[in-house]
Amino acid sequence: MLADAPVVEERILGYIDNLNGFVVINTASAKKAEAFLTLLRKTLGTLSVVPINTNHRPDAVMTNWLKTFSSIPESFEANDECQLEIDNDEKSVVKCKHLDLTSDEIGAHIETGMSVTKLSLTWNDRVSFVLNADLTLKRLEFFETQDDNQDDDDLTTKFEADFMIMHGEITALLKDLISAFGGLSDG
Incomplete structure (x- = not known):
């Protein structure tokens, strides 16, 4: 049954602003933002990101x-x-x-x-x-x-x-x- 299950895709847009030190992610969900960052870290190898304080x-x-x-x-x-x-x-x-x-x-x-x-x-x-x-x-x-x-x-x-x-x-x-x-x- 799992092979026939529909695949749910979701697009979350974001960008890295190296000049100003921002990572901007277009989602209102902290969980989705963290998933985005995890995938970005996996892709780039490393990415140090902290919330604005x-x-x-x-x-x-x-x-x-x-x-x-x-x-x-x-x-x-x-x-x-x-x-x-x-x-x-x-x-x-x-x-x-x-x-x-x-x-x-x-x-x-x-x-x-x-x-x-x-x-x-x-x-x-x-x-x-x-x-x-x-x-x-x-x-x-x-x-x-x-x-x-x-x-x-x-x-x-x-x-x-x-x-x-x-x-x-x-x-x-x-x-x-x-x-x-x-x-x-x-x-």
């Missing part, structure tokens, strides 16, 4: 951003979605969507000791995303791509052009995020 805790910084909106760096704009958590016996979580994050309700949750663990942001009016406390980015949406009216025969050229735009945007976005969280930590 900044000088300031992302949850503390994002919480401060929602406490005092004036502290959000100019290149970022908070959207209308966040998740707040408190580390108590019950692991309380509040998920907010389509809500004014400057509201008294959000402020009251923060005053009770809740921290922001997810925050939807827009960067320089060019990319929107959800930032997690572990500095992973989810639901990236790029506002600039090549003209969608290109010929279908030229899909490779369109992919390459879109990839170049995406690479440039992600690189600049990651640099701004690292700066917003106090730079890279040595430890």
